[in-house]
Amino acid sequence: MSALPEKFAGAAAANDQDPQETREWLDALSAVIESEGRDRGHFLLEQLLEHARQNSIDMPFSATTGYVNTIEPQEEERCPGNLEIEERLRAYMRWNAMAMVVRANRHNPADGGDLGGHISSFASLATMLGAGFNHFWHAATPEHGGDLLYIQGHSAPGIYARAYLEGRITEEQLLNFRQEVDGQGLSSYPHPKLMPEFWQFPTVSMGLGPLMAIYQARFLKYLHARGIADTSKRKVWVFLGDGEMDEPESLGAIGLAAREKLDNLIFVVNCNLQRLDGPVRGNGKIVQELEGEFRGAGWNVIKLLWGGYWDPLLARDKEGILKKVMMDTLDGDYQAMKANDGAFVRKNFFGRHPKLLEMVSKMSDEDIWRLQRGGHDPQKVFAAYHRAVNTTGQPTVLLIKTVKGYGMGKIGEGKNTAHQTKKMAEDDIRAMRDRFNIPIPDDKLADVPFYKPSDDMPEMKYLHERRKALGGYLPARRPKAEEQLTVPPLETFKAVLEPTAEGREISTTQAYVRFLTQLLRDKEVGPRAVPILVDEARTFGMEGLFRQIGIYNPAGQLYTPVDKDQVMYYKEDKGGQILQEGINEAGGMASWIAAATSYATNNRIMVPFFVYYSMFGFQRIGDLAWAAGDMQARGFLLGGTSGRTTLNGEGLQHEDGHSHILAGTIPNCVSYDPTFAHEVGVILHHGLKRMVEKQDNVFYYITLLNENYPMPGLKAGTEEQIIKGMYLLEEAPAEAKVTVNLLGSGTILRESMEAKKLLEADWGVGANVWSCPSFNELARDGQDAERFNLLHPTETPRVAYVTEQLGAHAGPVVASTDYMKNYAEQIRAFIPKGRSYKVLGTDGFGRSDFRFKLREHFEVNRHYVVVAALKALADEGVLPARTVADAIAKYGIKADKINPLYA
Numbered sequence: 003m004s005a006l007p008e009k010f011a012g013a014a015a016a017n018d019q020d021p022q023e024t025r026e027w028l029d030a031l032s033a034v035i036e037s038e039g040r041d042r043g044h045f046l047l048e049q050l051l052e053h054a055r056q057n058s059i060d061m062p063f064s065a066t067t068g069y070v071n072t073i074e075p076q077e078e079e080r081c082p083g084n085l086e087i088e089e090r091l092r093a094y095m096r097w098n099a100m101a102m103v104v105r106a107n108r109h110n111p112a113d114g115g116d117l118g119g120h121i122s123s124f125a126s127l128a129t130m131l132g133a134g135f136n137h138f139w140h141a142a143t144p145e146h147g148g149d150l151l152y153i154q155g156h157s158a159p160g161i162y163a164r165a166y167l168e169g170r171i172t173e174e175q176l177l178n179f180r181q182e183v184d185g186q187g188l189s190s191y192p193h194p195k196l197m198p199e200f201w202q203f204p205t206v207s208m209g210l211g212p213l214m215a216i217y218q219a220r221f222l223k224y225l226h227a228r229g230i231a232d233t234s235k236r237k238v239w240v241f242l243g244d245g246e247m248d249e250p251e252s253l254g255a256i257g258l259a260a261r262e263k264l265d266n267l268i269f270v271v272n273c274n275l276q277r278l279d280g281p282v283r284g285n286g287k288i289v290q291e292l293e294g295e296f297r298g299a300g301w302n303v304i305k306l307l308w309g310g311y312w313d314p315l316l317a318r319d320k321e322g323i324l325k326k327v328m329m330d331t332l333d334g335d336y337q338a339m340k341a342n343d344g345a346f347v348r349k350n351f352f353g354r355h356p357k358l359l360e361m362v363s364k365m366s367d368e369d370i371w372r373l374q375r376g377g378h379d380p381q382k383v384f385a386a387y388h389r390a391v392n393t394t395g396q397p398t399v400l401l402i403k404t405v406k407g408y409g410m411g412k413i414g415e416g417k418n419t420a421h422q423t424k425k426m427a428e429d430d431i432r433a434m435r436d437r438f439n440i441p442i443p444d445d446k447l448a449d450v451p452f453y454k455p456s457d458d459m460p461e462m463k464y465l466h467e468r469r470k471a472l473g474g475y476l477p478a479r480r481p482k483a484e485e486q487l488t489v490p491p492l493e494t495f496k497a498v499l500e501p502t503a504e505g506r507e508i509s510t511t512q513a514y515v516r517f518l519t520q521l522l523r524d525k526e527v528g529p530r531a532v533p534i535l536v537d538e539a540r541t542f543g544m545e546g547l548f549r550q551i552g553i554y555n556p557a558g559q560l561y562t563p564v565d566k567d568q569v570m571y572y573k574e575d576k577g578g579q580i581l582q583e584g585i586n587e588a589g590g591m592a593s594w595i596a597a598a599t600s601y602a603t604n605n606r607i608m609v610p611f612f613v614y615y616s617m618f619g620f621q622r623i624g625d626l627a628w629a630a631g632d633m634q635a636r637g638f639l640l641g642g643t644s645g646r647t648t649l650n651g652e653g654l655q656h657e658d659g660h661s662h663i664l665a666g667t668i669p670n671c672v673s674y675d676p677t678f679a680h681e682v683g684v685i686l687h688h689g690l691k692r693m694v695e696k697q698d699n700v701f702y703y704i705t706l707l708n709e710n711y712p713m714p715g716l717k718a719g720t721e722e723q724i725i726k727g728m729y730l731l732e733e734a735p736a737e738a739k740v741t742v743n744l745l746g747s748g749t750i751l752r753e754s755m756e757a758k759k760l761l762e763a764d765w766g767v768g769a770n771v772w773s774c775p776s777f778n779e780l781a782r783d784g785q786d787a788e789r790f791n792l793l794h795p796t797e798t799p800r801v802a803y804v805t806e807q808l809g810a811h812a813g814p815v816v817a818s819t820d821y822m823k824n825y826a827e828q829i830r831a832f833i834p835k836g837r838s839y840k841v842l843g844t845d846g847f848g849r850s851d852f853r854f855k856l857r858e859h860f861e862v863n864r865h866y867v868v869v870a871a872l873k874a875l876a877d878e879g880v881l882p883a884r885t886v887a888d889a890i891a892k893y894g895i896k897a898d899k900i901n902p903l904y905a
Contacts, residue, residue, distance in 0.1 A: 209249025245277025616641025645820030657848025738768025
């Protein structure tokens with residue numbers, strides 16, 4: 003146990019030159035509080051502090067308050083519910099959650115092992131979740147858009163246990179917990195992809211929930227400010243573990259929440275003082291630490307640490323001895339208190355001061371053991387929630403102290419092993435049954451049966467009445483929006499589909515901006531577009547949108563912008579359409595997710611366009627991108643300045659050669675690397691049709707270039723081929739006797755086009771040039787064909803699209819991209835049999851130089867494309883190897899230079 007100072011008179015008291023004067027000041031303040039209330043006392047203290055500052059007195063700073071409940075007993079709003087019935091319902095849910103996990107882990111097939119699962123998290127959260135479900139959380143109705151719940155991932159069994167009592171989940175499903183392959187199971191954690199009408203949000207990986215929730219709450223305010231949806235009554239509730247708060251993302255955006263006064267946001271941090279392996283802060287106090295962080299950021303902080311049985315003791319603590327012991331006791335010691343018994347608490351907690359021992363001298367060890375933590379007192383939880391939902395002008399965090407594994411007994415309660423406990427012996431199961439009075443006889447106990455009262459029991463009637471009063475059952479998710487929007491026809495975007503005028507050059511980034519600008523003019527879909535920027539609008543030529551549609555700011559623009567006299571000045575507006583997130587890719591992605599899932603959370607289809615440096619995209623927000631896939635997000639991610647050789651002058655950490663490989667790992671992410679403006683237009687339009695009109699659960703990743711060049715315009719009839727990922731851009735001369743096929747995407751396709759000229763002029767070799775906007779989509783198509791053929795051996799084999807396209811054009815194949823070789827390597831299996839296939843790519847670290855030098859360095863320029871084509875012809879015996887050597891000499895290629903992968 004931690005040592006306690008022998009004397010409670012601290013250093014300040016020891017240095018007091020006039021104790022009597024000090025006592026008089028304290029008595030005066032106590033008198034004001036008693037006669038005029040705490041608010042008056044607070045006001046006087048504020049006045050004294052300000053006066054001290056004006057007189058240059060150095061003021062001590064503390065962002066924390068005492069280690070006691072924020073809400074005094076006399077200030078608590080009384081719970082109107084039947085607490086006795088609610089306690090019984092919690093008991094049934096605790097039991098069924100435990101039974102679900104224990105029974106799942108009795109299945110042990112020879113090749114399988116345990117399925118895992120968690121009992122202890124819901125055990126500590128049950129009272130807090132029960133209060134929300136019974137009294138606070140509204141389902142979506144015409145009158146109320148519905149509250150949004152970010153459920154602590156490890157507590158999923160408890161949510162299923164409630165849904166089972168409500169009749170929303172069957173016993174068969176409970177028996178198939180974590181057994182999802184055959185379609186009857188329940189997902190391990192909250193996964194909207196796997197349970198699309200149940201879970202609202204994925205909250206594992208840990209840390210993503212709080213980040214996404216903050217931007218979700220802000221997005222509700224955004225929708226309301228723009229008149230798209232009435233979100234004024236809605237709250238975003240976020241359940242977190244105190245250990246989870248160590249994730250940088252958990253605290254990463256709390257400043258935004260306070261700055262934008264998100265009073266629709268409530269964090270509930272389950273402070274059971276334990277993480278997976280042991281205490282969160284064994285040598286400290288996690289509650290105090292979090293209080294300081296949130297209060298410092300501007301949040302309303304409500305601490306609920308002690309249950310009602312402590313109130314009489316605290317009322318008698320006139321000298322503050324008990325409060326000081328509460329403050330001085332470390333979290334590691336508090337954990338030990340709840341891992342033992344009342345006698346242990348008497349000796350090691352109250353035994354820290356003789357007056358405390360005297361205070362509890364008439365209490366039995368059982369009485370002391372009943373001194374529960376605040377998170378297990380339903381009345382106090384209700385009061386804390388009531389205070390939170392009635393707070394205006396600030397987000398609220400509730401720091402609620404609980405016991406991990408509450409009710410699990412000696413096997414788990416307060417133990418370091420609690421998180422991993424998923425099996426229980428019969429004696430432990432019996433002890434839990436007895437503790438919570440579950441009506442299951444001894445002869446059935448070994449089977450660990452689920453318990454569900456009959457529908458006419460008071461508990462069941464109460465359960466359904468409470469949810470009926472709140473509009474329906476939660477969690478619940480809307481798989482599709484009820485509204486229908488019509489995307490303007492492709493011809494609307496002719497500005498990006500037509501060839502550029504002679505002598506005119508643009509980039510694909512400019513093409514995107516032109517497309518978006520045109521879309522914003524559409525009366526139906528335009529207002530639903532959500533441009534999201536991370537302080538790079540000027541990089542991508544989007545600053546013209548500032549004045550056109552404005553930047554959302556709940557306060558409007560209270561200052562005069564320095565560029566007010568310019569046409570494209572920086573305009574912030576309460577009804578602004580742009581979300582400007584600052585230098586913050588994770589925040590931008592969280593905003594994008596909120597907009598991309600608005601069809602489900604708000605019954606409003608929104609179309610987010612999040613543009614960023616491609617290098618800072620997927621590798622930085624990869625975990626969030628996976629969460630977006632889980633949430634069935636719909637929208638556009640746009641990786642600007644893409645590729646490893648286009649961003650000349652920036653260098654290693656700015657140049658992307660792998661984002662498409664990362665994008666390809668997410669099943670519902672459709673990715674493209676277009677070269678020309680018309681490809682950008684066709685892809686964006688197709689994406690709108692899929693996501694807005696068809697409401698397909700996909701999202702698009704499109705890479706864009708800042709390199710200017712002439713645009714050839716759309717060739718009629720190639721639209722579908724562009725979407726499939728490949729079309730013939732330039733044909734070999736009809737008279738060519740020897741031909742090759744040059745495939746390319748992004749900026750390097752233009753090197754293939756130049757290589758075609760060199761092959762024909764210098765070597766007499768004809769070349770077909772293929773634009774391949776998506777090697778990822780080509781690979782998926784080929785793999786799908788292979789799978790079909792494997793599983794349908796007697797049916798007509800399917801032909802991969804790549805195979806079909808190249809089949810009518812003789813000659814070896816060379817693919818060149820501004821990405822790692824793996825990107826184009828994906829289609830090797832689908833190259834027609836007998837053809838040589840060479841791949842050029844930009845493996846290695848990026849660096850700063852001119853574009854032509856970077857392409858030479860990475861061996862993807864036109865000369866290397868020519869050499870690869872000649873080598874492929876030589877490998878097929880069409881040309882002598884000497885020709886390849888001649889080409890290497892002619893173009894001055896340094897054959898012995900270091901491999902760029904290692905350079």
